[in-house]
Amino acid sequence: MALASREVSPARFSAQIRSHALQTRIMELILEQGLDVGDALPTESDLSAELGVGRNTVRESLKVLQALGVIEIRHGFGMFVAPNNFSALVSGLTFRGRLSLRHKGEEAMELIDVRQALESGLIGSAIDLMTAEHLADLRTTMEAMEAAAAKGEPLAEHDAEFHRRLYAPLNNELLINLMDVFWQVYRQIHEALGSGPVNLEEQARVHWDIYDAVEKKDKALASERLQRHFDGIRLKLKDVASR
Amino acid sequence: MALASREVSPARFSAQIRSHALQTRIMELILEQGLDVGDALPTESDLSAELGVGRNTVRESLKVLQALGVIEIRHGFGMFVAPNNFSALVSGLTFRGRLSLRHKGEEAMELIDVRQALESGLIGSAIDLMTAEHLADLRTTMEAMEAAAAKGEPLAEHDAEFHRRLYAPLNNELLINLMDVFWQVYRQIHEALGSGPVNLEEQARVHWDIYDAVEKKDKALASERLQRHFDGIRLKLKDVASR
DNA sequence: TACAGGAGATGGGACGTCCAATGTCCAGAG
DNA sequence: CTCTGGACATTGGACGTCCCATCTCCTGTA
Incomplete structure (x- = not known):
């Protein structure tokens, strides 16, 4: 365990950081707007416009947030802040x-x-x-x-x-x-x-x-x-x- | 393998189940092919073809797997089985x-x-x-x-x-x-x-x-x-x- | 030998289009 | 008046295409 610093190329994770940033922005948006468990998020299109990224990109982040148990996505209905889910x-x-x-x-x-x-x-x-x-x-x-x-x-x-x-x-x-x-x-x-x-x-x-x-x-x-x-x-x- | 049970999934979570299934298929693929930490996955296009889904769809799953610490995605280089990452x-x-x-x-x-x-x-x-x-x-x-x-x-x-x-x-x-x-x-x-x-x-x-x-x-x-x-x-x- | 830069491959992202699921609402039957 | 069924709008799901960004590797030059 002597190796304290894993060698990391600086730009090696730039992409990860970008997509992680988008996820964070969405979460911040939820928190800032005071949404609570069960409340609806904006639609994918709205988010796409609001965040200034393509719908596909926003969808990727949303899927991640869903996987992390942050939001719940219901086909044909909308997206909601998820109850605790691990x-x-x-x-x-x-x-x-x-x-x-x-x-x-x-x-x-x-x-x-x-x-x-x-x-x-x-x-x-x-x-x-x-x-x-x-x-x-x-x-x-x-x-x-x-x-x-x-x-x-x-x-x-x-x-x-x-x-x-x-x-x-x-x-x-x-x-x-x-x-x-x-x-x-x-x-x-x-x-x-x-x-x-x-x-x-x-x-x-x-x-x-x-x-x-x-x-x-x-x-x-x-x-x-x-x-x-x-x-x-x-x-x-x-x-x-x-x- | 690919089961033909494409029956109607009248459940409220059919969509979640489908996308989760795709993630699982990718993980199974990794395990079946004996890939170990650090090994490269097929390219997005290959996966898309192999799994019979669009590249965007496969990308969504890959992003989730990345978020879960299963794989590491490096822009312009490829995707790899990730070391432990929480x-x-x-x-x-x-x-x-x-x-x-x-x-x-x-x-x-x-x-x-x-x-x-x-x-x-x-x-x-x-x-x-x-x-x-x-x-x-x-x-x-x-x-x-x-x-x-x-x-x-x-x-x-x-x-x-x-x-x-x-x-x-x-x-x-x-x-x-x-x-x-x-x-x-x-x-x-x-x-x-x-x-x-x-x-x-x-x-x-x-x-x-x-x-x-x-x-x-x-x-x-x-x-x-x-x-x-x-x-x-x-x-x-x-x-x-x-x- | 060393370094710079190009080539090729691969992921990142944006639209546009269409499909599928869901809830709503209204018309018509009873 | 009440209930039911289907049309409709809304929203997410999926796909294809095109182009951009970034990385590694290899080649060529000094």
């Missing part, structure tokens, strides 16, 4: 992860590490803030997961829901979104590579263990069991990557 | 943060929460893995920060560098990138709102405190001081947002 990251990160799996799956593993750090780092606060209602929600999710496991259905959705609800007490939408992103990336990578044999009951049991620890408000135990959960995921990933 | 998230997150700051600054605060959770949750592992060399790097950064503070220069860069190096031992690039993103977003939001009076010496001192705890390998103390650091940031943000 699905953008999923594509990029998934690509990254899959690309890395060609080598040793390092990046995919890093992703799990970050997820683990976030979750086991925050479980304590989540337990502190957890109400009976939150706990009931969590239990409901677990029961659904168990039922799905018994029927041999995939647990993916229930798994995601469990983690979402586990941290709902923190009332931190950014966190939920981030964890969702990580989770989706993991799932997509796993899907793309074809999952090995999965033990649904085992999966459900691990989650029940976590739930029990949370119910008992035993932070240390919950944290440790989360760690175990992620260790399992890591192992699965390593197995897939080594093929 | 600058994309910065735009989206910054916009989000500024949008929310107009109201209550919730999301900016959430961002701090996530950062705090990540950092104070991972400081333990970082300390475990920290070598003498890492520590020396950290100290160098601190000395630079102190010098800057003495000269009345802004500490922003040194601050970022400190946090980067603090977690370098984990050898997790994704984590470093994420923290960088958060830091940049925070800084941009702060800039956009105009920062209040800052006490440079105080800022440097807080970081020295953290450094001392790390040097002593006192995980609990380091974690606590990190918490204090973020509490300070949170306070500053609240102050700015309330004006």
